Amino acid sequence: MTPAGRREKLSELAPELLDQKKEKKTRERGLRELKNVGDNGVVMRFAPNPSGPLHIGHARAAYLNDYYVRQYGGRYVLRIEDTDPKRVEPENYGMILEDIEWLGLKITDVVYQSDRLDIYYSHCEKLLESGNAYVCTCDSAAFKTMKDNKKPCPCRDQTTEENMSLWEKMLDGTFPEGAATVRVKTGIDLPDPAMRDFSIFRIVETPHFRTDARVYPMMNFSVVIDDYLLGITHVVRGKDHIANTRRQGFIYDYLGWKQPEFYHYGRMSIGGLVLSTSAIKEGIRTGQYSGWDDIRLGTLRAIARRGIQAEAVRNSMIDIGIGQTDIVFSWENLFAENKQIVDPVANRYFFVTNPVKCSIKGAPSVTAKAFLHPNDESRGCRALDFNGKLYAPGDEIRDVSMVRFKDLFNVKIGNEGEKPSFEYSGDSLEDARKEKSPIIQWLPEHGHIKCTLMTPEGKTEGICEETVCNEKDRVVQFERVGFARIDSVSDSGIVAYFAHR
């Protein structure tokens, strides 16, 4: 029974089921509800540290939080966590902002932690004064040994006055880097070693280009202060922070503050890809990668360059959701999302690899018309002139006796001695179908341009239609090859980056 017949039959038997079916189809993707959402919606945050541009892992955090802000309304705070002078570089700030722009996040507030050191200091002093923190001057390795054996270090018993004076010495430069740290008193005999008297401030002598401090808060401290002061209501972050959440709980308690709601999603590994910023940096330095947007990388700028749309990334991330299961990121699924977005808009063009110039005997000179998009004829056609000769894909005219050049005509392929010969064989599409001739792409003798198709595996040289020059920065579909973003157009030809089939 044909699909139409089925539908007709169903409408006779049970018309209400037709609607049901449609409903299923349009089911929209979504995430689970958040707990304790107030009348004013939510305040969420995205908090990258500026050690490099954003990558696909950041996109998950960014979009998950973004989703809820859009869902419930409220504010979305971008917080630049730049409290490690050793890992912040000026150019990264700009790249992060660009990446966020590309992602299309609904950011409402932007704060830099390096602007807020005084706030952290004053709250640290509160903890010191209430006896919930102390300045530890032990060697870090020695402390670790004591901590591992549930033994308190001598500094733990210092008086408030002693702690305050040591704190002053941290700030005024008396202590060199590494000589002192502030610890929260959580309990040195806690069953979980990760909870025991962890550090909340340290001395770093490396200069910071945005501030001239030498004492910096540790993430577990600054995050608590900021989340509370900025009114963050819900935090969605990776499960690598699950211990941090519990650590931060101590600080919330000591300060008498209520915690936001926390959600921790599972680890996401990205198959066959270098994500570590330090490794990428090294690769760029040695010339192994062309830059942060080298298409072999998982940075957002790299996947953007390949023609992956931000919306496709968003859909993928929402689809993955906030489950705590560890997952393997699927390029396949991302590509499918991207295709859904890009297919209706991408113009179609011919791309020919390994081009072979063919003279077609007995063929009339014609101008072929091919739709820019087969499902939207209103967009018009490309015109491809044929004047006796054309370029055919070398690999596809071997071992066949007849082909149809798409939108042109049929050609019989014979073998005269060593060289194949080509003979016009009519315009009839039916004939080609009858013969089961492959329908293949081709390019005019004049009116084509060199085109290099870049893929993560390497480059493919070929030629494509001249008018592709007008598609710079857009995604096109090279028929039977796949979708690609036109990256550059010059006299020497076109460079396109392959996205996916």
Added chain:
RNA sequence: GCUGAUAUAGUGUAGGGGCCAAUCAUGCCGGCCUUUCACGCCGGCGACUGGGGUUCAAAUCCCCAUAUCAGCACCA
């Protein structure tokens, strides 16, 4: 080692005691449509980690095992 988390088709997800011989997407296979091996449409394939327990009833609750992951940094 200690602490904690998680385990549903190849991949990602839904389902949180009976409506589950388990959802949806992707993938793969077959068909239809088509001057692309695209898109669209139709059909099919494919999974509850294992073992105990609770219960009339367990993918769902409990315990154990196994596996994986995370944290135990003066990084974030």
